[in-house]
Amino acid sequence: MALLYRSKSYQEHTINNSLNKNRSRLALVLLMLLSSPMIMATDVPVIAAAASVKFALQEISEAFQLDTGKRVRISYGSSGNLTRQIQQGAPFELFLSANTRYVAELERRQKTLGPGTVYALGRVALLTSKNSSLLLDEQLNGIKLALQNGQLQRFAIANPEHAPYGIAARDILQKLNLWVLAQPHLVLGENAAQAAQFASSGAAQAGLIAYSLALAPTLQQRTRYLLVPENLHQPLQQTMVLLNNAGDTVKSFFLYLQQDKARTILTRYGYTIPYR
Amino acid sequence: MDWQALSLSVKLSLVTLAFLLPIGIFFGRWLAYRQFFGKSLLQTVLALPLVLPPTVLGYYLLVAFSPNQGVGLWLVNTFGATLVFNFQGLVLASIIFNLPFAIQPMQRAFAAIPREIREAAACCGMPPRQVLWKIELPLAWPGIVSAMVICFAHTLGEFGIVLMVGGNIPAETQTIAISIYDRVQAFDDHSASIMSFSLLLFSMLTISITYWLAERNQHTHV
Numbered sequence: 001m002a003l004l005y006r007s008k009s010y011q012e013h014t015i016n017n018s019l020n021k022n023r024s025r026l027a028l029v030l031l032m033l034l035s036s037p038m039i040m041a042t043d044v045p046v047i048a049a050a051a052s053v054k055f056a057l058q059e060i061s062e063a064f065q066l067d068t069g070k071r072v073r074i075s076y077g078s079s080g081n082l083t084r085q086i087q088q089g090a091p092f093e094l095f096l097s098a099n100t101r102y103v104a105e106l107e108r109r110q111k112t113l114g115p116g117t118v119y120a121l122g123r124v125a126l127l128t129s130k131n132s133s134l135l136l137d138e139q140l141n142g143i144k145l146a147l148q149n150g151q152l153q154r155f156a157i158a159n160p161e162h163a164p165y166g167i168a169a170r171d172i173l174q175k176l177n178l179w180v181l182a183q184p185h186l187v188l189g190e191n192a193a194q195a196a197q198f199a200s201s202g203a204a205q206a207g208l209i210a211y212s213l214a215l216a217p218t219l220q221q222r223t224r225y226l227l228v229p230e231n232l233h234q235p236l237q238q239t240m241v242l243l244n245n246a247g248d249t250v251k252s253f254f255l256y257l258q259q260d261k262a263r264t265i266l267t268r269y270g271y272t273i274p275y276r
Numbered sequence: 277m278d279w280q281a282l283s284l285s286v287k288l289s290l291v292t293l294a295f296l297l298p299i300g301i302f303f304g305r306w307l308a309y310r311q312f313f314g315k316s317l318l319q320t321v322l323a324l325p326l327v328l329p330p331t332v333l334g335y336y337l338l339v340a341f342s343p344n345q346g347v348g349l350w351l352v353n354t355f356g357a358t359l360v361f362n363f364q365g366l367v368l369a370s371i372i373f374n375l376p377f378a379i380q381p382m383q384r385a386f387a388a389i390p391r392e393i394r395e396a397a398a399c400c401g402m403p404p405r406q407v408l409w410k411i412e413l414p415l416a417w418p419g420i421v422s423a424m425v426i427c428f429a430h431t432l433g434e435f436g437i438v439l440m441v442g443g444n445i446p447a448e449t450q451t452i453a454i455s456i457y458d459r460v461q462a463f464d465d466h467s468a469s470i471m472s473f474s475l476l477l478f479s480m481l482t483i484s485i486t487y488w489l490a491e492r493n494q495h496t497h498v
Contacts, residue, residue, distance in 0.1 A: 089343035
């Protein structure tokens, strides 16, 4: 106790000093954080896009930046989840959905500027890792055989609850009478890209994924794929729509996506351009 | 390495800490010294984020602050601000998520201060505020620092809530944990592995710092 008191004035002095110093230092750090360069980045508009269009859109946005000097940020997810985020006030200015349904839903809720535009048609691919011995064929007979003899334990698709490529995958399996057989083996990706990741990494032995993802260079190196006939599923109408708070940059990006340069890139990723 | 996501994560962690430091000291000290009706209930509520799945917390925040209804609608009408899909929302979520990690170590640190020391100071005429600044805080600081270190690391690694409340927007809500998830889905294993390894190293560093502090704390009190 005596010790405590003898050192009191000294302690008081030093603690007070260091507290004041620390306090001003903390204030400085906070000030720096508030004025950080991050604020500049938030001026760049954000686009919500279906994960299936990831690689094509990456190239298109880079070309857009080269041609116009303007930048966009892109948030990828499943079309269904992005729709929900938009309904709940996410600050997106443009939405690229992998089907028309979600765009129609947003239009009905008055979240969009006008109706959506179909900018491309998507296809589905059957994919497996490069060293897999699975037989890939248009009627999925190889898959059926592998499911029956236990060679295929896990089959990846996107979640049909909220991902259009998941819905298409379910269409295909149902049309070929494989749904019941495949169902216990399905692994659901949160979106098309995650399903592709499952199937390409070997975590799942095969999967039905977006053709545009199968054509991505990094994926092509380690996988084999087969284009599934388009009559086996509902058309995947890639639909985009301007959202209520769309600014000029996003409006010009919306037009850019319908011009030749963007269309060439989309075609290279396996999309068909609808007749206009 | 996604530097933008990393700096965003660090920024989120620091801002969260700036709020949690006073909150933790206040509640930690209060819970350590006072007995009152409903204390155990309050402690239960404050400890909830320890066991609650992040998606549950994320879901409630998303619903509560969605600008379509209730609190969220009121916020939009009053301040023109939303708390979902932006940085402010992430800060709020991180504060809630980290409450037990901030309060519990501080509570233990305050509780470990011998009562006689505080009483002696009060007896000799030291006002309560000075007792806090000059006696309690210096004695409790290892606990306070370790709480802050844990909260920092915890915020850096947060995933479920950030994805749900934040919505994966680059430079605004795409933290390092979300960026790793994103890179994996983009088949970019190289970046994902670099970022994951950095977070692993950082987490190990954090844990060793807290252990070191805890050991020091023990020595000073024995």
